[in-house]
Amino acid sequence: MTKPAEISAAETANENLPKEKFEELEKFINGLETTKGALIEILHKAQDIFGYLPRDVQLYVARKLGIPGAEVFGVVSFYSYFTTKPRGKHTISVCMGTACFVRGADKIIERLKEKLGIESNEITEDGLFTLKDVRCIGACGLAPVVMIDDKVYGRVKEEELDEIINTYRNQEVKH
Numbered sequence: 108m109t110k111p112a113e114i115s116a117a118e119t120a121n122e123n124l125p126k127e128k129f130e131e132l133e134k135f136i137n138g139l140e141t142t143k144g145a146l147i148e149i150l151h152k153a154q155d156i157f158g159y160l161p162r163d164v165q166l167y168v169a170r171k172l173g174i175p176g177a178e179v180f181g182v183v184s185f186y187s188y189f190t191t192k193p194r195g196k197h198t199i200s201v202c203m204g205t206a207c208f209v210r211g212a213d214k215i216i217e218r219l220k221e222k223l224g225i226e227s228n229e230i231t232e233d234g235l236f237t238l239k240d241v242r243c244i245g246a247c248g249l250a251p252v253v254m255i256d257d258k259v260y261g262r263v264k265e266e267e268l269d270e271i272i273n274t275y276r277n278q279e280v281k282h
Contacts, residue, residue: 124163128156132164133171142172146182150189159190187241195230195237197275199223199255204243206250211265215251216240218265222272235279236272 135152139145149172153164160183169176183189201207201216216227219238223231227240246252249261253271260271 124157124161129167131156132167136168136171146172146174146179147186150179150183154189159193161191165191192228193230193234196235196279197255198237198239199253200239200241200244202242202244202246202250202252202254203240204247204250206247207244207252210250212251214265215253215263215268218268219253219272222268235276 132149132153135156136142136149139149142149146168149168150160153168154160157164165179165183166176169179172179183191199219201212201219203212203216216238220226223236223238225231225236225238227238230237241254244252244254244259246259246261249259251263253260253263255271255275260267263271
């Protein structure tokens with residue numbers, strides 16, 4: 108393993124990725140007792156800070172840990188939690204597992220695509236929603252299941268989607 112590079116946050120910052128966020132990540136990494144075996148923990152923190160893991164952030168982490176960029180990318184692309192694209196403020200996940208699919212999840216996701224004007228893994232124009240189809244949420248008894256952020260909606264019907272989406276849109280208007 109190569110020696111971790113002494114790279115400063117200021118060297119990595121650009122107009123889209125502010126220096127302050129790199130400094131926050133640098134402080135986190137430097138505060139770890141050891142970085143050995145901490146790649147996933149560091150990537151979680153980086154995604155919390157930046158909202159996603161663009162190439163520059165992945166390369167920064169690789170240089171700080173003294174590992175190949177390909178190793179970092181391999182971890183980022185393997186785990187579905189990590190994203191290389193910005194996400195909307197709210198993530199709508201539609202379960203496409205067998206129980207949900209049999210009970211109409213395919214129709215639910217198609218209707219959401221229409222209503223939001225996006226495809227799966229895209230962000231709405233207003234930046235409010237990201238739509239994802241996921242393998243299984245683990246709530247098969249409530250099929251079909253839609254999850255928005257950490258809130259689970261069970262036995263969802265197409266006609267309930269407007270009300271569900273508007274709940275989140277209305278929260279934005281109040282803030």
